[in-house]
Structures are given as structure tokens and as C-alpha cells.
Amino acid sequence: MSVSAIQQNKLRSVLSVLGITIGIYCIVAVYALVHSLEMNINQQFTKYGTNVLFVQKWPWDEFGGNYPWWKYLSRPVSSPSEAYFLESKLPKDRTANVAYTFSRQEKVASNGVTLDGTKVACISHGYMEIQNLAVEFGRLFTVEESSSGQPVVILGNTIAQQLYGGSNAVGEMLRIGNRVCRVVGVCALEGQSIINNSKDEQVFVPLKMGLGMYSYRENDDAQVMIQAKEGVSLDDLTVEVSQLMRQFRKIKPGKEANFAVNRMTMITEAVSQLFSQIKNIGIVIGGFAMIVGCFGVANIMFVSVKERTKEIGIQKALGAPHIFIQFQFLLEAIWLCVIGGLIGMIFVWLTFLGLNAVLQKTMGEGFALVLSAGDAQLGIWVSALVGIVAGFIPATQAARLNPVEAMRAK
Helix, strand or coil: CHHHHHHHCHHHHHHHHHHHHHHHHHHHHHHHHHHHHHHHHHHHHHCCCCCEEEEECCCCCCCCCCCCHHHHHCCCCCCHHHHHHHHHHCCCCCEEEEEEEEEEEEEEEECCEEEEEEEEEEECHHHHHHCCCCEEEECCCCHHHHHHCCCEEEECHHHHHHHHCCCCCCCCEEEECCEEEEEEEEECCCCCCCCCCCHHHEEEEEHHHHHHHCCHHHCCCCEEEEEECCCCCHHHHHHHHHHHHHHHCCCCCCCCCCCEEEEHHHHHHHHHHHHHHHHHHHHHHHHHHHHHHHHHHHHHHHHHHHHCHHHHHHHHHCCCCHHHHHHHHHHHHHHHHHHHHHHHHHHHHHHHHHHHHHHHHHHCCCCCCCCCHHHHHHHHHHHHHHHHHHHHHHHHHHHCCCHHHHHHCC
């Protein structure tokens, strides 16, 4: 009977659904957009490794309004000597790999094409294992090339495309600054990164070669990377690394450390907290649209009760119980809101489909908007809840009508 009532008043039903559609579109779109941003950012950060410690100059967990940047500015950067020291001292049954890396912006050129400001990453051999550096053409550095600092290079996929017009640049000669190198590998295409850490636009050289060209002391991103073995607690490993670093730098007990031992969870947890607040703001904004839709449905339901007063009186005269009348009108309100919610989510899906097509052209596979099952469930439950709230008073009013007076209504 509730479905039949909706079908008989198509225009009125469409107008009722429209307000709910807009409200659900606002809530689900904001929620799904924020969820997609959070998921993509966390995925980009976790590519560095969730079981990796980073010994650096700057801490990752103290940013804020009162961030004492001046205190950290004078700290020394991590050095290759510290990486070798940690690798020799840390237990082999607790660490899988230890690596050192720093980067510089440099001019690279080949075949008459010059790229300014290219990121040149100087990496030790263990970096390729920790970061799962994958090549589409050629190979990675050999142990001999890494240890002797041979003039060899691995290109990011985009760099290879820009310099040689194709990905397969293995065997080509490349000038980095004043140094001529041979390309031995090209990274697999990764897609642009929302946090600008894509390997596609980087050039990788052996650490020893990089140290012969640049000074690591001029780079605040210089860091020691320590990969823990599976099952090893990062908290315990952090304590061990901190003690060894204090020993190497001869920091006396009780004195503040002049280094930071970071991990990816510091960033991902902060990102999750930030986006949790943004979600709440989005829900509040969308909630105002839902309130407007709720009043619209409630108004339509009051009109519906008024129009069908005689019908209600006949139903009650034939023995329809109080709960039957109330449930009939309440279900009608729920149906209206759920249909509006489903239409709103279809519009969200279509919006994301169009945006993903644009993002794929600009960023490749590096970023995608997703309407998850959780976001869809949120839309359905909110729609049903609004239907209950909007229909409860009209349904109760209908159920309490006196059957004799209701049948006399015109």
C-alpha cells in the first residue's frame, strides 16, 4: 500500500525525493572524497615501508603551531658513516636491510634534450630492496657497481620518455651535471604521486658515485633507512637504533638527542586524524541539506495523511490496528528517502567516474576516487534514518485518527 501511494502521486514523490537526493549527494560525496584522499595519501606514504625506520635530522611527529624549527635547524644530517655503523652493530636476526640515501636537484641531458631540476637520488645497495625498486627494462645495480661507484644510472619511466621518446633507454649515455653515465635500467611506470614521491621523475645513481659529485651535508633529506624483519617490534628496534646513534655521536646520558628516528605510522596516523576532522565537518555541512530534505518529506507526508483521511477511517473501521496505519505511512516515508538516497549515490558514482577519467589522463594510476561499500552503506542508513524521523509524526497522527470522524472527512 505504501508503494502504491508513492506510484499514484508521482510528481509529489519526485519533489520529495529531490531534497533527499541533494542531501545524500552532499554527505556521501564529501565522505567518499575525503576517504579517497586519505586512502591515496596513506598508500603513497606506506610505499616507503611500514616496517622501516628513518634516521633523519627532522622529526615527523612534532609539527604544529609551536613547532621549534630553530632547534632542529642546527642538527647535523645523517651520514653514510652512521649507516655503516648501524649496519655493523644491529643484530642480523632483527634487521633485513640498512640503506643510506640523499638527493640533489640536477640538470640531466642526452641526445640534445636537457631536463633542469631533475631529482637525482644517490642510493646505497640496500635501498633497492627496502623500496622494492622495480625495473621494466634492463636491471638494477650490481653489488660491484654499488660498492665501486660505477657511473651507471637507473631512470624513472617519465624521465626515459622525455629524454629518449620511449621507455627502453638501456645502454644509452646520459650526462648528469658534468658526469657521463650509462643507463642500465628503467623503472616500471608508477604514475604521479599526490605527495610528489613518484619514482617516474627520478634518476637513481649509486651512493659512492653520488658522494663523488655532491656533499650529503647540503641535503636535509639525507637519511638512514633500517628495515625490520617480519615480526620484529619497531618500538624495540627504535630503542636500539637510538642507543647506537647516541653512542656514535657521543651524546652523554641525559642530553637531548640531535637526531630523529621516524616511522611511517607517525605520518599515516596524523593524516587519519586530520581527515577524520574533515569528515566530521563534511557531515555537518551535508547534514544541513538533509534537514531541508527531512522537512520536505515530513511536509509531503502531512499532506498525504490529510488527503487520505477518509481512506484511513475506512481501514480502521475494517479492523486495521494502530500499528498497521502507523507502519504504512512510516514505510512510505522511508521508501521516499531510500529512493532519494540511492539516486544521490548514483550521481556520486557518475561524478567520480568522470573525475577519475580526468585524473587518469593527468596523474595516471597515481590517484583514484573510490565510492566504497562503507560509504554506500552510510548513505542508505542515513536515508532510512531521515525517513523514520520525517515520517514518525505524520504516521502517528494518522494512526490516532478517530475512524468515525475520519470517514466523514471530505
